[in-house]
Amino acid sequence: MVQVRSSDYSYGPLRAGRGTSGTSDVIVHLIDGTYELFRHFYGLRRFRKGEDLPFGAAVGVLNTVLQMIEEGATHVGVATDHVIESFRNRLWAGYKTGDGIEPALLAQFHPLEEALASLRVAVWPMTELEADDALASAARLAAADARTERVCIWTPDKDLAQCVRDTYVVQVDRRSKQIRDATAVRAKFGVDPERIPDLLALVGDSADGYPGLAGIGRVTAARLIARHGALEDFPPEVLGERRELALLFKELATLRSDAPLFDSVDALAWRGPGAEFAPLAARFDAPRLGARAAQAPVAPP
Numbered sequence: 202m203v204q205v206r207s208s209d210y211s212y213g214p215l216r217a218g219r220g221t222s223g224t225s226d227v228i229v230h231l232i233d234g235t236y237e238l239f240r241h242f243y244g245l246r247r248f249r250k251g252e253d254l255p256f257g258a259a260v261g262v263l264n265t266v267l268q269m270i271e272e273g274a275t276h277v278g279v280a281t282d283h284v285i286e287s288f289r290n291r292l293w294a295g296y297k298t299g300d301g302i303e304p305a306l307l308a309q310f311h312p313l314e315e316a317l318a319s320l321r322v323a324v325w326p327m328t329e330l331e332a333d334d335a336l337a338s339a340a341r342l343a344a345a346d347a348r349t350e351r352v353c354i355w356t357p358d359k360d361l362a363q364c365v366r367d368t369y370v371v372q373v374d375r376r377s378k379q380i381r382d383a384t385a386v387r388a389k390f391g392v393d394p395e396r397i398p399d400l401l402a403l404v405g406d407s408a409d410g411y412p413g414l415a416g417i418g419r420v421t422a423a424r425l426i427a428r429h430g431a432l433e434d435f436p437p438e439v440l441g442e443r444r445e446l447a448l449l450f451k452e453l454a455t456l457r458s459d460a461p462l463f464d465s466v467d468a469l470a471w472r473g474p475g476a477e478f479a480p481l482a483a484r485f486d487a488p489r490l491g492a493r494a495a496q497a498p499v500a501p502p
């Protein structure tokens with residue numbers, strides 16, 4: 202397991218990346234904005250003993266993004282759920298919805314998107330798809346760009362493990378400071394990154410709202426996948442009449458990676474804040490962010 206060094210956004214130990222010669226030099230950082238907003242909201246609430254600031258969580262996310270830029274990140278994109286509901290709610294009645302999300306948290310979803318846009322950080326607010334799908338799509342697009350040396354997906358969400366490729370597309374868990382490459386995905390889940398949707402379909406995902414198949418745990422699921430491969434290739438008798446249900450759960454667990462979010466990684470290069478960012482930061486009761494953004498290093502041409 203390779204540890205993130207908090208000040209090292211080029212990740213020396215994984216430098217090999219895609220393994221091509223000197224032409225690929227861009228490290229792309231894709232951030233799960235919805236996860237970050239939740240993380241900051243509940244972290245701040247604990248810290249302030251239950252009191253919420255109107256823009257506190259959004260400011261926390263802006264601070265995180267700005268800190269990454271200050272520490273050397275040049276190409277950054279943030280995916281957000283503009284609404285929680287997506288096409289998956291039409292496939293499975295129990296799929297997660299926005300019900301039960303704290304109003305004080307929900308009220309910061311759209312201000313965060315506005316703030317990131319004014320900071321001139323690439324932001325993808327998702328409606329029909331989820332933020333996870335945007336991360337998968339952005340990872341695919343960035344990985345296909347010849348200038349890309351590595352793609353880092355900043356989320357602890359196990360769904361995104363399916364996007365990992367060798368040491369070239371990796372998942373980074375900010376809190377545990379772990380970088381998950383394909384070897385680490387196999388060590389943690391017992392299956393290749395490509396088979397993560399099959400695994401999740403069998404074991405279910407309570408956070409996303411589908412149960413998996415009763416009686417099949419992680420170990421059994423990984424063993425079945427090791428023996429038979431993708432769910433579609435399982436012999437009919439293995440899942441019996443539950444096959445269709447398993448395939449439906451696999452559809453829920455499979456991230457869509459075909460959203461046309463950008464043409465080239467140049468679209469993710471950070472070139473400095475918009476003029477409206479400093480007034481916005483002041484309105485969010487975080488005026489220092491405006492000054493920091495003005496001084497943060499911009500991506501080389």
Ligand SMILES: [Mn+2]
Binds near residue numbers: 333409
């Ligand atoms: Mn997810």
